[in-house]
Amino acid sequence: MLKQVSEHIWYMPKEEEHYRPALGYVCCGPMSMVIDTGNSPEHISDMYGHIRSQGMPDPSFSMVTHWHWDHVFGMGSSPAKSVANNLTNERLLNMQHWDWSDSALNSRVAAGLEIPAFAESIRKEVPMRHSFKVTSTDISFESRINIRLETIQVELHHVGGPHSEDSTVAYIPSDKVLFIGDCYREDIYTGGGAIRLGELKTLLKRLETFDAEWFIPSHDEPIRKEDFMKKMSETVKIGEIIGNIDEISEGKTKLKKELKHELTEDEVRYAERFVTGNRYSFIHTRFNPPTEEPTAG
Numbered sequence: 001m002l003k004q005v006s007e008h009i010w011y012m013p014k015e016e017e018h019y020r021p022a023l024g025y026v027c028c029g030p031m032s033m034v035i036d037t038g039n040s041p042e043h044i045s046d047m048y049g050h051i052r053s054q055g056m057p058d059p060s061f062s063m064v065t066h067w068h069w070d071h072v073f074g075m076g077s078s079p080a081k082s083v084a085n086n087l088t089n090e091r092l093l094n095m096q097h098w099d100w101s102d103s104a105l106n107s108r109v110a111a112g113l114e115i116p117a118f119a120e121s122i123r124k125e126v127p128m129r130h131s132f133k134v135t136s137t138d139i140s141f142e143s144r145i146n147i148r149l150e151t152i153q154v155e156l157h158h159v160g161g162p163h164s165e166d167s168t169v170a171y172i173p174s175d176k177v178l179f180i181g182d183c184y185r186e187d188i189y190t191g192g193g194a195i196r197l198g199e200l201k202t203l204l205k206r207l208e209t210f211d212a213e214w215f216i217p218s219h220d221e222p223i224r225k226e227d228f229m230k231k232m233s234e235t236v237k238i239g240e241i242i243g244n245i246d247e248i249s250e251g252k253t254k255l256k257k258e259l260k261h262e263l264t265e266d267e268v269r270y271a272e273r274f275v276t277g278n279r280y281s282f283i284h285t286r287f288n289p290p291t292e293e294p295t296a297g
Contacts, residue, residue: 002050005214005222006175008152011035012047014219019121021070021218023047024179026172027056029150034059035170035179036218037074037082040125044074061147063156064137065181065218066164067091068188069122076135083145084137085158087166095134100126115188161203162187162195162277171210178212182219184232186273187280194277195270197239204232235270242274251275 002010002025014022020043024035032051038044048058059080064072067088075082084092098104105122108114126132139145147154155171160183167183183203187194207215208229216222223231241258245251251271256263263271 002054005216006172006177008149009172009175009177011216011222012050016219018043018125019070019118020125021182022216024170024216025051025056025059026149026152026154026170028152030057031060031149032057033061033063033147033149033154033170034078034080035063036065036071036181037062037078039070039121040073041077042074042125044077047074048078060149061154063154063168063170064088065169065179065183066167067095068164068182069118071181071218072134073122073126075137076133081139082135082137083139083141083147083156085156085166085168086140086142087158088168089137089140091166092134092136096136098134100129100132157206159183159203159206160199162191162199164189169207169210171212173211176211176213177216178207178210178214178225179216180207181217183207184217185219187277191280192276193273194280195235195239195273196277196280197236197242197274200232200239201236204229204236238267238270239274239277242271242278244278245275246278248272248275 002012004010008026008028010025012023014020020039021036023038026033034047038047051058061083062075062078062080063083064075072092102123105114105119109116109119143158145156152172152174156168157171158168161167163182163185167181169181169183170179212225214222215225215228238255241255242251245254252263252268255267255271
């Protein structure tokens with residue numbers, strides 16, 4: 001089902017059981033755009049089904065917020081003209097050459113290029129992978145592009161952030177809505193679940209500049225901008241207390257002392273992410289995929 005956010009904007013909610021992120025839909029008259037293309041051909045097909053069931057037009061454009069599999073695997077099954085920033089497209093072009101068979105997935109897990117739980121999800125969500133290929137985009141851009149849908153405009157801004165350096169947001173000024181993808185979340189591939197405080201602060205300054213009332217993330221519920229920024233300021237405070245500490249137990253002890261209460265699960269989790277960020281601070285966040293596939297066996 002689609003949930004309406006504003007006059008021109010809907011979204012299909014996330015499904016944690018199938019690791020499906022929320023997909024957005026922006027529509028004005030006969031033109032529309034889908035925000036992210038899902039974790040499988042079936043996922044984007046379901047999105048099209050919901051759109052059509054409400055008598056709305058198929059997307060004229062699709063965009064992807066970043067290169068991770070759960071946001072791009074449905075792109076090849078959508079006839080819409082696709083858009084992404086240059087960094088995202090670089091990754092997609094590289095991934096076009098990857099084999100997605102079980103043996104290849106196992107090899108990438110063994111080589112540290114894929115997360116075991118994600119490999120298992122890929123097997124479930126795309127069971128027939130003998131001819132599956134990742135698709136690159138039709139249009140790519142460096143920092144910003146504006147796309148006109150009849151009388152409204154969708155602005156795509158490359159913002160980066162701790163999750164992935166190619167993260168892009170979709171802003172619809174007329175409706176004051178910002179699709180933020182996963183940009184604020186931890187770095188799952190090159191940082192082992194890390195958040196680097198400097199990257200998070202820089203990102204939040206960028207997000208603050210958007211005149212939006214609603215933020216729509218991929219794996220969390222839609223949230224008012226002021227509530228999101230308040231939550232993130234609390235997260236930043238944890239990072240500032242942790243400072244340069246790179247040992248989990250030391251970080252938790254300092255955080256408990258400074259906050260003067262028993263730590264909540266969220267506080268412990270963020271403490272661990274910032275400590276991990278300090279441990280991985282020497283790793284450049286740019287994704288450098290191998291020049292060739294790791295071999296099985």
